[in-house]
Amino acid sequence: MTTEENTAAGRGARPVPYDCDVLVVGGGIVGLSTAYALTRAAPGTRVTVLEKEPGTARHQTGRNSGVIHSGIYYRPGSLKARFAVEGAAEMVAFCAEHGVPHELTGKLIVATERAELPRLHALAQRGREHGIPVRELGPAQIGAYEPHVRGLAALHVGTTGVCDFGAVADTLSRLARDAGAVVRCGAEVTAIDRRPGRGVAVRTADGTVLRARALVNCAGLHCDRIARLAGDDPGMRIVPFRGEYHELAPDRAFLVRGLVYPVPDPAFPFLGVHLTRGVDGTVHLGPNAVPALAREGYGWGIVRPRELAGTVGYAGSLRMARRHWRYGAGELRRSLSRRAFTAAVRRLLPEVEPGDLRPAAAGVRAQAVLPDGSLADDFLLREAPHTVHVLNAPSPAATASLPIGREIAGRVLAMVGGSAPRH
Structure with a gap:
C-alpha cells in the first residue's frame, strides 16, 4: 500500500480494488514505450494501455517520414537534445535486435543561399557539442553523397537513418504484452476521476470503468483534452498542423540516395521540405505544415466544427497567427499548388519537375501552443496527483521514444512506490 492508502485505511476506508497499477492513455x-519501460523497470507492475483506435500507432507514429534523427538541431540542455542523442543510437540497436527494417544512411543538411551559411556553421558547432559526427562539405563534395543535389555548402551527419516506426511500435506492444501488460484498442477515454487515497478511475466509451494507482497521459493529438478530463489545466492547447507529403515517381527515385534537408529556420519548430528515401526505397518529399481543420484532419475535406472552433477561439492560436502569418501563407501556397511545392523541392534537387511528384499520405503534428502564441519547442512533461501528462511530444519523439519511455516510467513508478506494488 502507498502512504495515502494506509492513511485512508487508518480512517476506516475500504481498500481500493485496483484493476491495474498504471493506466497509459x-x-x-x-505510450507503448512507456508500457514497455514499466514492465522492464518493475516486473510485476500491472500496466494497461488504452487506445481509442482499432489498432495502435494509427496517427503520428504511423504517419511520419520514418527518420531516426541525430539530435543536431536541438538546444543543448533541452529534453529534445538529450533524448534524441540517446535515442538515435538506442533505436538503431533496438531495430537490429528485433529485426525491424532500418538503415543508417547519414544525412545532408544543405545551404542553398548565402544567408544560411552562418546557421549551417552554427549547426556544425552544435553537433560537435552533442558529440555527433559531422563533416562540413563544399559544393563539389556534396555530389559525392548526393550527385543530383545542389548547394553552396552542407553538413554530413553520420548518425541519422530511417526505420519503420510502425513496426517499432508493434514490437514494443508485443514485448510489453509478453511481460504481462494489457493493450486495449477501441477503448476511448471519456471520463477520469481522481480522489486522494483512491488513485484514478477511468471510464471508456463502452461504459467500462478501470481503476489504477496512477495514470499516464500519452494521448498525443488529444493530450490537452485528457488533461482537462483529469481536472488539470494543461497550460497549453494542441493546435494540429497537417504535414503534406509527395513521393517521387518510381522512375525518378534514383535522384535521391538518402536524406537531404534544408537549413532550418530557428524561429519555427518545423524542418522545412526535405527529401527522404525510406526503408522501402520510396522517396518522400515534404512535409509542408498547414493548419488542420480537425485534430485528425488528414485532408482539407476533413472538418470537425467543434474542434476547429476550439482552435480558432483559443487566444494562443490568434497570437500565433498574427506573429507567423507570412510563414503560414507560404505553407498554404505550397499546399494548394504543386508547382509551388515543386519549387521548394527544386532548391535542393533542381532536376525535379511537377510531373515527377505523386501525392502521398499526410500526417498531423500535435503542436502545443502556449497562451502567448509561442510554439512549445521542447517536450512538456507535467505531473499532477497520481498522473503524468505528456503535453508536447513532437519530432524527434519517435526517435527518442525509448529514453522518453524510461523517463515517464521513472516518474510514475515514484508515484506508486518506486517498484512493483504488492497485490
Whole structure:
C-alpha cells in the first residue's frame, strides 16, 4: 500500500480494488514505450494501455517520414537534445535486435543561399557539442553523397537513418504484452476521476470503468483534452498542423540516395521540405505544415466544427497567427499548388519537375501552443496527483521514444512506490 492508502485505511476506508497499477492513455510509440519501460523497470507492475483506435500507432507514429534523427538541431540542455542523442543510437540497436527494417544512411543538411551559411556553421558547432559526427562539405563534395543535389555548402551527419516506426511500435506492444501488460484498442477515454487515497478511475466509451494507482497521459493529438478530463489545466492547447507529403515517381527515385534537408529556420519548430528515401526505397518529399481543420484532419475535406472552433477561439492560436502569418501563407501556397511545392523541392534537387511528384499520405503534428502564441519547442512533461501528462511530444519523439519511455516510467513508478506494488 502507498502512504495515502494506509492513511485512508487508518480512517476506516475500504481498500481500493485496483484493476491495474498504471493506466497509459494512448497507444502511439510513446505510450507503448512507456508500457514497455514499466514492465522492464518493475516486473510485476500491472500496466494497461488504452487506445481509442482499432489498432495502435494509427496517427503520428504511423504517419511520419520514418527518420531516426541525430539530435543536431536541438538546444543543448533541452529534453529534445538529450533524448534524441540517446535515442538515435538506442533505436538503431533496438531495430537490429528485433529485426525491424532500418538503415543508417547519414544525412545532408544543405545551404542553398548565402544567408544560411552562418546557421549551417552554427549547426556544425552544435553537433560537435552533442558529440555527433559531422563533416562540413563544399559544393563539389556534396555530389559525392548526393550527385543530383545542389548547394553552396552542407553538413554530413553520420548518425541519422530511417526505420519503420510502425513496426517499432508493434514490437514494443508485443514485448510489453509478453511481460504481462494489457493493450486495449477501441477503448476511448471519456471520463477520469481522481480522489486522494483512491488513485484514478477511468471510464471508456463502452461504459467500462478501470481503476489504477496512477495514470499516464500519452494521448498525443488529444493530450490537452485528457488533461482537462483529469481536472488539470494543461497550460497549453494542441493546435494540429497537417504535414503534406509527395513521393517521387518510381522512375525518378534514383535522384535521391538518402536524406537531404534544408537549413532550418530557428524561429519555427518545423524542418522545412526535405527529401527522404525510406526503408522501402520510396522517396518522400515534404512535409509542408498547414493548419488542420480537425485534430485528425488528414485532408482539407476533413472538418470537425467543434474542434476547429476550439482552435480558432483559443487566444494562443490568434497570437500565433498574427506573429507567423507570412510563414503560414507560404505553407498554404505550397499546399494548394504543386508547382509551388515543386519549387521548394527544386532548391535542393533542381532536376525535379511537377510531373515527377505523386501525392502521398499526410500526417498531423500535435503542436502545443502556449497562451502567448509561442510554439512549445521542447517536450512538456507535467505531473499532477497520481498522473503524468505528456503535453508536447513532437519530432524527434519517435526517435527518442525509448529514453522518453524510461523517463515517464521513472516518474510514475515514484508515484506508486518506486517498484512493483504488492497485490
